Each structure stands twice: as structure tokens, then as C-alpha cells.
Amino acid sequence: MNTTAPIIRAVKVAKVYRRGEEEVHALRGVTLDIMPGEYVSIMGPSGSGKSTFFNMIGALDRPSSGEVFLDGRRLTDLNAAQLAWMRCHNIGYIFQAFNLVPTMTAQENVAIARIFHGATPAEASELAAAALDRVGLGHRLRHVPGALSGGQQQRVAIARAMVNRPRIILADEPTGNLDLHTGEEIIALLAEMKQEYGVTVITATHDTKMLSASDTVVWIKNGRVARVAKRDELQIEIGTINGQALA
Amino acid sequence: MSFPQQPPHAHHPMDELFAQRPEPPPGAADAPGLPEIPEHAPTPWGVAFIVSWRSVRRRFFRSLITMTGVILAIAFLTYMRSTDAIVHSLVTADVDELNVLLQKNGVDILTAGGTDSRMILLITLSLLTCLVGIINAMLMSVTERIKEIGTMKCLGARDEFILKTYFIEAVLQGVLGTAIGMALGLLIAVAVARQAYHGYVSMFMPAGAVAGVLTVSFLVGSLISILAAIAPARWAARKQPVDAMRVEE
Numbered sequence: 001m002n003t004t005a006p007i008i009r010a011v012k013v014a015k016v017y018r019r020g021e022e023e024v025h026a027l028r029g030v031t032l033d034i035m036p037g038e039y040v041s042i043m044g045p046s047g048s049g050k051s052t053f054f055n056m057i058g059a060l061d062r063p064s065s066g067e068v069f070l071d072g073r074r075l076t077d078l079n080a081a082q083l084a085w086m087r088c089h090n091i092g093y094i095f096q097a098f099n100l101v102p103t104m105t106a107q108e109n110v111a112i113a114r115i116f117h118g119a120t121p122a123e124a125s126e127l128a129a130a131a132l133d134r135v136g137l138g139h140r141l142r143h144v145p146g147a148l149s150g151g152q153q154q155r156v157a158i159a160r161a162m163v164n165r166p167r168i169i170l171a172d173e174p175t176g177n178l179d180l181h182t183g184e185e186i187i188a189l190l191a192e193m194k195q196e197y198g199v200t201v202i203t204a205t206h207d208t209k210m211l212s213a214s215d216t217v218v219w220i221k222n223g224r225v226a227r228v229a230k231r232d233e234l235q236i237e238i239g240t241i242n243g244q245a246l247a
Numbered sequence: 248m249s250f251p252q253q254p255p256h257a258h259h260p261m262d263e264l265f266a267q268r269p270e271p272p273p274g275a276a277d278a279p280g281l282p283e284i285p286e287h288a289p290t291p292w293g294v295a296f297i298v299s300w301r302s303v304r305r306r307f308f309r310s311l312i313t314m315t316g317v318i319l320a321i322a323f324l325t326y327m328r329s330t331d332a333i334v335h336s337l338v339t340a341d342v343d344e345l346n347v348l349l350q351k352n353g354v355d356i357l358t359a360g361g362t363d364s365r366m367i368l369l370i371t372l373s374l375l376t377c378l379v380g381i382i383n384a385m386l387m388s389v390t391e392r393i394k395e396i397g398t399m400k401c402l403g404a405r406d407e408f409i410l411k412t413y414f415i416e417a418v419l420q421g422v423l424g425t426a427i428g429m430a431l432g433l434l435i436a437v438a439v440a441r442q443a444y445h446g447y448v449s450m451f452m453p454a455g456a457v458a459g460v461l462t463v464s465f466l467v468g469s470l471i472s473i474l475a476a477i478a479p480a481r482w483a484a485r486k487q488p489v490d491a492m493r494v495e496e
Contacts, residue, residue, distance in 0.1 A: 051492065060401070060489040072281050081405070085287040087488065088403020099398040099491055103305040104298070112298070116403035118288045121297075130260035144305075160402070162261065165268045172492060197265045 006033035006069075007167060007200050008057050013066035014223075015052050026052040028223035029066065036167065039194050039201045039213055044220035046206070051172070053220060054204045058091060058170045059083045071167055088116050092161025092199075094171035094190075098153040100145040100160075106132060107141040110160045117164045124163075131159035135189060151182035158189060162197070169193065171203040175210055187213050287405055295411035302412075303419050309388060310420050316380030317424030318431065320373045321468045325432025327366055328460040333440045336453035345447050352443050374467065378475050385417050385479035389486075396483055397491030406484040413480035421472020429464050433457070 015027040027049045034040050034057075044050035055061035056068050059075055068075045071090050078086065087093075100109045110128035115121060129141055135155040145153050154174060161169050171190060175183030187203075191213040194201045203210070211217055217234055219226040303310045334354055337345055389396070396409055440448045 055489050055492065058401075060487075060492070073284075078284070081287055082284045084400065084403055084405060084488075085284050087401055088287065091401075093398075093401045093491070095398070095491060097394075099394060101298075101395055101398070103301040108301075112294070112399070113402040115290055115294055116399075116405075116408070121294060127260075127264065130264070134259055134261040163264075164403070165265050196262075 005036075005072075007036040007071055008032075008034040008202075009067075009069040010053070010057060011067040011069075013053065013056055013063045013068060015049075015056065015061070016064045025223055027056070027063070030220070030223070030225055032218060032225060032228075034200060034202065034216075036200050037194065037198045039191060039215045040203070041211055041214040041217045042202065042204045042220060043206060043208075043211075043217060044204075044226075048220045049223035050204050050220045052223075054170065054172060054202075057202070058093065059086050088113075088164060090167050092158075092164065092166040092169045094154070094157050094161050094169060094174045096173035096176040098145070098150070098157050098177070100153055100156055102145050105142050105144055106137060106148065106156045106159075109145070109156055110163050113160045114163045127163055128159070131163040132156065134162070135159045149182075150178050151185060154178065154182075154186050155189065158186070158193070162193060162199075165197070166199060168200045168202060171201065173205055174203055175205070175207060180209065183207075183210065287403070289405060290408040290411075292411060292415075295408060296415055298412050299415040299419055302416055303423075306388075310423075313381060313384035313388065313417075313420045314424035314427070316377040316384070317421055317468055317472065318428040320377030320471075321425050321428025321464050322432035322435070323373050324370050324467060325429050325460060325464045326436045327370060327432075328463070329433050329436035329457055330440065332453050332456035332460055333436065333448060333451075336451045336456065337444060337447060340447070340451045342447070345444065348444055348447070374471060378471050381417065381421065381472065381475035382478055385413070385475065386482065388416075389413065389479050389483045392483075393486055393490045396486040397488050400486070400488035401491050409486070410480050410484040413483040414476045417476030417479060418469075418472050421475065422469055425465055425468025425472065428468065429461055432464070433461065 010030050010032045012029045012031055013027055014025070014029050017024040017026055030049075030053055042050055042054065052061070056063050057070065059068075059070060059078075062076065070086060073086065075083065075086070100106075101112070104112070107125060107128045110131055111121065111124035114124035114127050117124075119127065129138070132138055132141055132155075135158050137152060137155050137159065140148060140152060140156075145156070148156065158169075169190065174186055174190070178186060187210050190201050190203070193199050203214075205211075211234065214234070215231050217229045219228075334349070337349060338354065399409060437448065
């Protein structure tokens with residue numbers, strides 16, 4: 001197996017929205033390779049095109065021009081049902097607001113993802129229990145999201161993302177609704193998933209404090225990649241200027 | 248002597264899950280000759296039913312608002328038609344004392360028992376109001392849950408699953424509302440009749456006719472719930488996965 005093949009390849013990805021008469025260029029040609037097993041942080045202020053880019057590589061939105069390849073497939077070639085299959089089988093999503101279904105228990109929230117994957121409810125429940133145990137919530141299976149803390153809810157979301165054994169985890173501001181300490185725990189858990197299961201983790205963030213786990217940091221500004229930094233360069237900078245000037 | 252280093256979760260069931268994962272495609276990001284993406288399997292009705300049932304149960308107050316329209320309309324329908332059946336039964340009983348009571352209450356003994364056109368108009372209007380009410384309440388409930396639908400789609404839910412879930416939810420609420428409305432309408436009809444005709448009501452209770460009334464009420468209520476469920480469920484199914492990313496709560 002050629003391990004140098006990127007799991008995600010974006011080629012000149014551009015996105016133009018129409019807002020009335022006005023044309024909004026959210027992305028102006030982003031080219032980027034993400035390698036399997038990498039922990040990538042995408043940084044950028046709101047309005048930078050970061051979220052738009054995130055949606056493109058997450059098979060949630062289509063580019064106006066350019067190509068996105070995911071796990072060997074050209075996403076622009078796929079129809080809606082095939083994209084749903086790709087999302088279900090290859091990507092685990094984590095959201096800022098956790099996005100758990102409030103009427104279902106932690107176990108049901110995780111199991112439903114596995115049911116979409118094709119498992120029977122019984123199999124799915126069993127796997128959901130295992131996944132929740134893996135993120136340290138084996139004792140909270142029957143709790144509804146409302147009875148869990150923010151950090152615990154985000155752990156349920158991680159279990160839900162992992163239960164379909166994805167190749168990629170896409171986390172959109174995963175620590176945005178959490179305090180610093182809990183946020184660091186979540187980042188550590190994501191890093192652990194990468195380490196143990198070889199999952200590619202891609203997070204969008206604007207918090208420089210969350211960069212420590214990253215192998216690569218990508219800055220997006222005005223719809224373009226402003227800068228790509230690898231871990232070793234980064235640590236020097238974080239050590240000297242605490243990364244503040246970078247964001 | 249050295250011990251092999253064990254990861255903290257050495258034999259976790261999750262490890263096995265990932266161990267079974269097929270190898271990623273070799274070569275470039277665009278790997279030619281990858282197998283065709285298989286048909287994404289539909290999710291069984293049973294699962295959709297459980298999801299809907301949870302939602303109706305845990306959002307009971309919200310469901311009650313949706314149900315109110317059906318409850319009132321079906322209660323009205325059941326009340327009107329049961330009263331009619333009861334009075335008709337009392338008229339045909341032809342007891343002297345009862346005939347006096349009937350006349351006192353303005354019932355024309357010779358013509359009673361037929362459903363007049365004004366009543367049909369009233370019932371039809373109330374049912375239409377009920378239909379619009381359910382559609383409106385369901386559309387609101389879909390809007391409140393756009394993010395939830397988007398999340399389900401991110402996880403791999405197909406449109407048909409969302410469609411099933413919201414359809415079942417509307418029908419569940421409709422059928423529950425119909426049942427409550429039937430009970431309410433019948434109770435009121437009997438109570439009002441007893442006020443006017445006392446013990447004669449139980450003596451000449453037209454069980455068969457009332458059962459017929461209840462059956463019709465149930466069918467009408469269910470039909471309206473199904474009709475009202477179609478548009479909101481289709482609207483919900485058309486929501487996009489990217490809606491999960493919405494920031495506002």
C-alpha cells in the first residue's frame with residue numbers, strides 16, 4: 001500500500017454564493033492535500049471561508065469549481081445518495097453544539113449512526129455501548145443528552161462519530177461550547193483516536209490553545225490558504241510567541 | 248527482560264471494529280477502478296417508529312399542541328353524531344314520559360334523527376381547521392429541528408428515513424389525538440343527554456349506533472392525520488446535511 005497517497009485532496013476549490021445581485025466569493029481556489037492519519041487544524045477568522053472549505057471536504061456542499069477527492073473518489077462525480085453513503089462510511093462528524101438528538105439516550109444516539117450504516121438495532125446497540133465505553137461513558141448509556149455535561153455530550157458525539165469506524169473525523173469547533181479544561185480533554189481524546197485507530201482528524205478552530213495536538217495547521221484567509229505549518233515549525237512558534245500573532 | 252508495551256485499551260471491542268475495516272484504496276487520491284458505491288440500505292420502519300415515539304413522548308407538551316386541533320375537531324364530530332344517535336334511539340323508544348321530555352327539549356319527534364346540512368357544514372369546517380392546524384404545528388416542529396435533521400443526514404440517514412420519521416410522528420399524534428377526541432366527545436354527549444333525559448339515556452343507549460359513530464370518527468381522524476403529515480414530512484426530508492452546521496439554537 002502506498003501510504004503517501006492523500007486521503008483528501010482539494011484542487012483549486014472555489015465557491016461562489018449569490019446574495020441578491022452581489023456575488024460572494026467564499027473560496028477562491030484552495031489546493032490542499034491531507035494525509036491519512038494526520039491531525040489537521042484549519043484556522044481562520046469567521047468569514048474566511050474556513051467553514052465553507054470544511055463543508056466541501058466533508059461532502060456536505062459542492063464546490064462551484066475545482067475538485068475534491070475523498071478516500072480515492074472524486075466527490076463531484078457522486079450523486080446525493082452516493083454522497084450520503086460516503087458520509088456514513090468514511091466520515092464522522094463532530095459539531096460545536098454537540099448536535100445530539102435530545103429525545104434519545106446516549107446509547108440510542110450512537111446506535112442510530114450504526115443503524116444508518118446497515119446494522120440491526122441489536123448489533124448497533126452493542127457497538128454503541130462499546131464505543132461509549134471507549135470514550136469513558138460506559139456508565140452513562142441510558143442518560144439523555146440533557147442529563148449530561150457539555151464535555152460528556154461531546155464524548156457521546158465522538159463515540160457516535162467513531163462507531164462507523166470512519167477514516168476521517170471532521171470536527172467543527174469541537175471545543176467552542178466547552179471550558180478550557182474540558183476542551184483540552186476533548187482534543188486529547190481526538191488525538192487518541194487518531195493514534196490508536198489511524199483516523200484522520202480535521203478540526204476547524206480559531207482557538208490557538210487547541211493547536212498542540214495538530215500535526216499540520218492550515219490558515220485560511222479571504223478564501224485562500226494563507227499558510228501551512230507542520231508540527232515542528234509550529235512548536236517553536238508556540239513556544240516563543242504563544243501562537244497569538246498567527247490567528 | 249522487556250515487556251511488550253500495551254496500549255491503555257488493549258482488547259477493547261472498538262479495536263476489533265477498526266481491525267475489520269477494509270484497507271484504504273492504494274495509489275493516488277483519485278483511485279481508478281474502485282468498486283461502485285453500493286446502494287445505501289434503507290432504514291427499517293421499526294427504527295423510524297422508535298425515533299418518532301421517543302420524540303412524541305419526550306416532547307409531550309409540543310405534541311399536545313399539535314394534537315389539540317385533532318382532539319377538538321374529533322370531539323366535536325363525535326359529540327354531534329353521538330347526540331344524534333342517542334336522541335334518535337330515545338325517539339324510537341316511544342315512551343310517553345320520554346316523549347314529553349323530548350318535546351320540552353325542542354326535538355321534533357317526527358323528523359328527528361337525520362343529520363342536517365348545517366351540521367355537515369359545521370363538521371366539515373372544523374375538520375378543515377384541524378387539518379390546517381396539524382400541518383402548521385408540524386411545519387413548526389420541523390423548523391425547530393432542522394439541525395437535528397441535518398445531523399441525521401450527516402450520519403448517513405437517507406431522505407426516506409427522515410420522511411418516515413416525521414410521517415409516523417404526525418400520524419401517531421393524529422391517532423392519539425383522535426382517540427382522546429373520541430372519548431371526550433362521547434363523554435360530553437352522554438353527560439349532556441343525561442341532563443335532559445336522565446335514566447332513559449342508559450336504558451335506551453344505542454350501543455351499535457354509537458360504535459358506528461366512533462368507527463367513523465376514528466377513520467376520519469386517521470385520514471386527516473395522514474393527509475396533514477404528507478407535506479411536513481416531505482419538507483423535512485428535503486433539508487440538507489449542511490443545515491446541521493447552523494450555529495443558532
